[in-house]
Amino acid sequence: MEFWICLQGVMTNIIVGSEVWVEDPSVAWIDGEVLKINGEEVEIHTTDGKTVIASLSKIYSKDVEAPAGGVDDMTKLSYLHEPGVLHNLSTRYQLNEIYTYTGNILIAVNPFKRLPKLYDAKMMERYKGAALGELDPHVFAIADAAFRAMVNEGKSNSILVSGESGAGKTETTKMLMRYLAYLGGHKGTEGRTVEQQILESNPVLEAFGNAKTVRNDNSSRFGKFVEIQFDKQTRISGAAIRTYLLERSRVCQISDPERNYHCFYLLCAAPPEEIKKYKLGDPRSFRYLNQSKCYELDGVNDSHDYLATRRAMGVVGMNEKEQDAIFRVLASVLHLGNIDFSKGKEVDSSVLKDDKSKFHLRTAAELLMCDLQELEDALLKRVMVTPEEVIKRSLDPVGASVSRDGLAKTLYSRLFDW
Ligand SMILES: Nc1ncnc2c1ncn2[C@@H]1O[C@H](COP(=O)(O)OP(=O)(O)OP(=O)(O)O)[C@@H](O)[C@H]1O
Structure with a gap:
């Protein structure tokens, strides 16, 4: 997630012997001790054993009393400056604490590894009804706060998820949806529940709107607005997903080592009778796919995902005929x-x-x-x-x-x- 902080000039007394942060070309900021001050010029002995000269206006005081494990809310930091914020996030990240608050904003750092315990049923149960800040920072806490506010105030609530490509917006949104589906879940009449349909919309959207880029193997190439509606009994009554600005150029033009939209590769890995029906074959034989040498993704089985996407399309309410029409259009593009x-x-x-x-x-x-x-x-x-x-x-x-x-x-x- 991205965050904006307005840094005000922090008036601190930097003197010889002060512990400070100074910019470093490889690790962004490094801490060290001030050895000499000569007007605007400061000599610092950094913790990696180097001596560097920096301008007084470009160095920042280090909070020597900060807890070893960092703080769970940035507002508890003594100095709210860039190195202080980044150091706090990094300290917590080493301990697998990927979430940190800044007041009621949640900052998530991508763990790039599965942390199943962080999102299991027990965790959802823990966060249900807990006040924001009472428990460790968590995406469930944000969803819970939004849900409670909606119930208490009787008004719609929004959660904005923002960040650069690969930051974890898609994963975070899925967690938010899972938690809200858990809060508002109920049994549907036709065997499939609304919340199941909401959650299954993700694999469908990702198959058609996501692609591998240099930054993210599953990059969403569109924006989305997910609306989940609740009834007076706070049960999910419906949902709508609006999508914005799909990257159209990717359909015809891809650069190595990126891929086109996942669905094309899934379709080329469909069971033989479907391949025959759509007259498809190896993705290497299609211009829109062979401009890049990348066809497979690590840990992804396209044949398996094709069947999973078909199942998910069924769950969200697309019948066989509609699914066939969709795949016919896809094949025709190739x-x-x-x-x-x-x-x-x-x-x-x-x-x-x-x-x-x-x-x-x-x-x-x-x-x-x-x-x-x-x-x-x-x-x-x-x-x-x-x-x-x-x-x-x-x-x-x-x-x-x-x-x-x-x-x-x-x-x-x-x-x-x-
Ligand atoms: N909370 C998380 N737990 C585990 N892995 C995560 C988490 N968040 C992100 N990831 C990993 O990082 C990858 C990129 O995340 P994600 O696709 O959510 O980024 P994004 O911000 O949506 O990027 P883009 O803007 O390119 O769509 C995921 O495929 C996943 O492997």
Whole structure:
């Protein structure tokens, strides 16, 4: 999570012998002792054995009385400056204390390892009804406080989760949703509960909106607003997830070692009868996937995830027919990507390059259940509508490729928004 703190000029007395923090190129801030002060220039002996010179205005007092394990709320720090805050977070992180408060804001540091005990049923039980600050800082405490405030004030409440890519927003949001589902859970009439549907929406969204980037193997390439509705008895009555600004360019263009959206690789790892139905195969044979050498992710089994995504789609209420339609659109995007163009007989015109391109165009038209000729025209020609007439102009191979990619991006983003 990201946080903003307004640092005011902290007036401290730095004298010879003071313990201070000074900027360091490798560890950001290092502590040391002031050896000499010469006007604005300060000589410091750092704890890694070096002697450095720094400007008086760029060094900060170290709190020598701070507890060895850090403090659970930044407001308890004697000095609220950057090195003080970072040192506190780092001290707690070494002890697997990944959460710290700053008043009623929670700062989460990504542990990059599973901490199952931190999120188990016992932990949820502990936080239920506890006042904020009574127990160790935790994402459940924030969810609980928001839930209680909603119940007590009878008003909607929001939790904002923010941070840079890979910081842990998606995981944190899932924990918040799990905890709220736990608080407002009840048995549904059709065998699947609303909270189950809310939680199962995550794997579906992630399959279609997440991709591997250099910073995060499961990076969400869109923004989302999750709304969970509760009835008067504080039971979950419904949910809505709104998504924003999907990264469209990824559908057609990826750079090594990133990946396209997970769903494409899942579909290429589907059971053989589905592969046959969608005329797919090795992801290495598709232009939209083979621009990067990365096809597999550590610890991820695409075949297994394909079936899990199908199951989750069923739980959230998509029937077989709808699921088939979704995967047909996905497969058609991959086939569209494999269509190549070469120069046509007329100036600035193009034709399908070879039989391979014709096969992919035909397959895309079949999967999209649209007219083959119309799809070909859509790729090879541009339609301009003027007040007087409709003009059809042919496109050169570069123009046709742009129109092919544009169609693929639009198909994918419309599918995602649906
Ligand atoms: N609380 C946590 N416990 C265990 N692992 C975590 C936790 N938070 C994050 N991670 C790990 O860090 C990875 C990246 O986290 P996450 O996908 O939530 O980041 P993000 O902020 O949503 O990034 P992006 O903006 O790229 O989507 C996760 O896939 C997971 O491996």
